[in-house]
Amino acid sequence: MMRATDLVLVLAMLLNFLVLGSSRLSAGIRAVALQGASLSLLPLLLHDGGAPTIHLMALGLGMLGLKGMLFPWLLFRAIREASMRREMQPLIGFTASLVAGILAAAVAFRVSTRLPLPSAPVSSFLIPTALTTILVSFIVLVSRTKALTQVLGYLMLENGIFLFGLVFAREMPLLIELGILLDLFVGVFVMGIVVFHIHREFDHIDTVHLTTLKG
Amino acid sequence: MIGLSCRLLVHVAVVLLAPPLLLGVIGKTKAFLTGRIGPPILQPYYDLWKLWHKGAVYSRTTSWLFRAGPMVALAAFLVAALLIPLGSQPAPLSFFGDVILWAYLFGLARFATVLAAMDTGSSFEGMGASREVTFSSLAEPALFLGLAVVARQTQSLSLSQMLGPALAHAWAVSAPALGLVAASLFIVLLAENARIPVDDPATHLELTMIHEVMVLDHGGPDLGLILYGSALKLFVLGMLLVQLFLPGMPWVGLLVLCLLIGAVESLMARLRLVHVPRLLMAACALAAMGLLLVWS
Numbered sequence: 001m002m003r004a005t006d007l008v009l010v011l012a013m014l015l016n017f018l019v020l021g022s023s024r025l026s027a028g029i030r031a032v033a034l035q036g037a038s039l040s041l042l043p044l045l046l047h048d049g050g051a052p053t054i055h056l057m058a059l060g061l062g063m064l065g066l067k068g069m070l071f072p073w074l075l076f077r078a079i080r081e082a083s084m085r086r087e088m089q090p091l092i093g094f095t096a097s098l099v100a101g102i103l104a105a106a107v108a109f110r111v112s113t114r115l116p117l118p119s120a121p122v123s124s125f126l127i128p129t130a131l132t133t134i135l136v137s138f139i140v141l142v143s144r145t146k147a148l149t150q151v152l153g154y155l156m157l158e159n160g161i162f163l164f165g166l167v168f169a170r171e172m173p174l175l176i177e178l179g180i181l182l183d184l185f186v187g188v189f190v191m192g193i194v195v196f197h198i199h200r201e202f203d204h205i206d207t208v209h210l211t212t213l214k215g
Numbered sequence: 216m217i218g219l220s221c222r223l224l225v226h227v228a229v230v231l232l233a234p235p236l237l238l239g240v241i242g243k244t245k246a247f248l249t250g251r252i253g254p255p256i257l258q259p260y261y262d263l264w265k266l267w268h269k270g271a272v273y274s275r276t277t278s279w280l281f282r283a284g285p286m287v288a289l290a291a292f293l294v295a296a297l298l299i300p301l302g303s304q305p306a307p308l309s310f311f312g313d314v315i316l317w318a319y320l321f322g323l324a325r326f327a328t329v330l331a332a333m334d335t336g337s338s339f340e341g342m343g344a345s346r347e348v349t350f351s352s353l354a355e356p357a358l359f360l361g362l363a364v365v366a367r368q369t370q371s372l373s374l375s376q377m378l379g380p381a382l383a384h385a386w387a388v389s390a391p392a393l394g395l396v397a398a399s400l401f402i403v404l405l406a407e408n409a410r411i412p413v414d415d416p417a418t419h420l421e422l423t424m425i426h427e428v429m430v431l432d433h434g435g436p437d438l439g440l441i442l443y444g445s446a447l448k449l450f451v452l453g454m455l456l457v458q459l460f461l462p463g464m465p466w467v468g469l470l471v472l473c474l475l476i477g478a479v480e481s482l483m484a485r486l487r488l489v490h491v492p493r494l495l496m497a498a499c500a501l502a503a504m505g506l507l508l509v510w511s
Contacts, residue, residue, distance in 0.1 A: 003390075010391045010508070017500045021493055098496040102503045109507045125508070 005045050008038050009125040012159070013105070016136040019156065020097040023088050025148060029075045032155050035133075036067025039159055042166060046122050062181055063162075071155060071188050078148060078192045082199035092143040104135035121167045130167075133160030145208045147195045151188060158184055223307045230296040234446035235259035237453065237473050244477025259446065266439030274432060277334050284331025285433060285440035288324035292447040295320040298374055299454050302465045305375035312372045314362055318355070321407065321448070325351055328441075332429035343428030346488070350413065350425060353495035354406045360502035361396040361403070364509055365459065368393070378458040386462070395505035397460045401475075402498035404456055406491075408449045411480040413491050416445075 015035040019028050040063035043056050090097060108131035121127055137156035140149060158180070165177070239256035246253020255261075273281065298317045300306040306313075329348060332340040362377075368385035369377045386393055406413045409426035416427065430441050450469075457468030486494060 006391055010395070010504075013504060014395075014501070017497065017504075021497055021500075023490075094493045095496045098493070098500050102500050105504060105507055109510065128507070 005042065005123050006125055008041055008045065009123060009129045009163075011035075011038050012163070013125075013129050013132055016105075016133055016156070017098060017101050019140060019152065020101045020136060021094055023094060025079060025088060025146075026076070028088065028149065028152055029072050029079075032152050032159075033068050033072040035159055036071070036155065037064055039162060040064040040067065042163075046166060059177055062178065066181055066185055067155070067159075070185070074188055074192045075148060075151065078195045082196055088144055088149060089146070090143045091145060092139075097139060097143060100139050101132075101136050104139065105132045108132040108135060117167060119167075126163060126167060130160050130163035133157075133163060145206055147191070147198055147206075151191045151195070154187070154191075155184075222304055226297070226301060226304065226307050229301060230293070230447070230450070234450040235263060235443065237449050237469070238446050240470065240473040241477045241480070244474050245481050248478060248481035259442070263439050263443055266442065267436050269435035271435040271437060274335060276336050277432075280334040281331045281432070282437070284327045284334075285437045285444065287327035289440050289444040289447070291320040291324035291327070292444050292451060296447060296451050299451055300375045300378050300458070301454065302458075303463070305379065309373050309375040314366065314372055314374050314377065317374055318358060318362065322351075322355070324444070324448070328429055331433075335432045337432065340429055340431060343425055343431075346425040347429060350406060350491055350495060353492055354403045354498070357399050357403050357495065357498040357502045360499060360506050361400050364392055364396045364502065364505045367506075367509055374455075378455070378462070382459070382462050389509050392505040392508040393459070395501045395508070397456065399498045399501035399505070400452075400456050400459065402494060402501075404449075404452045405476070405479065406495060406498075407452060408445065410476055412483050412486050412494060415485050 012035050015031045015038075018031040022028050022031065040060050043063075044060050047053075047056055092100070105128070108128045111131060112127035115127060117127075133156055137153045137160060140156060141153035144150070144153065162177075162180075236256065236259070238259040239254075242258065243253050243256050294308075295317050297308040298306050298313050298320075300309075325347065329344040332344040365377050365382070365385070366372050368389055369379075369381035371377055371381065405411070409416050414425040414427070426445075430438065433441055453469055453472050454465060457465050457472055461468035461471075
């Protein structure tokens, strides 16, 4: 069981780098979707002993359905309808992004050893993976300026926060997690619409240009 | 003493005879996957025989550097082959820290090849040399980060011990990290041996090529030395990867590796030149992740 948890966490960690290194929007969307889907296994893997409760099943299935299927579908639809360019066009080059990602992972591993925690985490990779995912999502948010890539960064950020929340799994009630999922769903849904409208108004979805006035 | 020299003889004989077979197996795999019959598996041996029975032609603008290049490279690969253990037998030559010598022998061979390429004065070969050096400077960190993971987990800096019994224990303790290292080293292997996602070993006259363009002016016995050297390099690097990944059965692993390389070459297109650094950085990222995993 421990081994499976570690493998899921390492996979989530590697998908961070895939997002940083991929030049295609669709590859990024798939990577983030796969990350969300693999993380949805964690509540089931981490709970101790006995048959999984109905709540855990609901949480896992809800995450899988939303992050693994619905969000990518919404984002792919947004790409199709806004007929946007399918490349990432980052402000920081791919190689530099990957180096930044490695540094972020190093920082995360360093910090995770000295973080005071109420209880020992279930896996020694949990905190580093959570912190790396959060830091990498910041890199994505800062360096990829398209509205759609902002959504991707936001989703990765949520994945990281979810992972971090697993440290306190005993204390985190199910309702809060379901609430977060609902918020996320509404968020992505609204962003999908906003992306479409920005595209219709401005003929592009580059957030850098949003600060300049139109008229 | 007799046992020792016997082992040495067997090691040297295997190292000298086996490498071209790998090229043959890769060629046969590619032919099979593309629906052709392909050249016989022993074809690289025939090629080497043919090349070594030809005369050599040297340009008047070249100096001794040009002639030394292939020999120095082959000698470096041969020494590297003496440092790597084959299966359960430790390597004939092994001392503390030999892994660093091993890695830099490839650097020495590259240096000699690059000098020979630049000695011709051809801008074409200079371009290939510059590409080769650029990409290898990105592949080397990945190789060293990966070796550092193995060295840390087996508590030794000698290849014979790193690939010895301590490795099984390392796999039991840190399988994810070693898996990442194996993936990273596979990319390094493809890049170092001028295999397809990075370079195409079959084209000699294409502008995007890297390694092949450096040896354009070599002919006859020199080209034979280079061909043999590249087979030996593939053998040595492949041996490292295989013994890391499948401890205990190097020959089966080597066959699987050749089939894998053949499959990759048939299924993938060569990457655009600007994308190669990203692939190598990804290899570095994988190895660095492995190192972070074992360090935490």
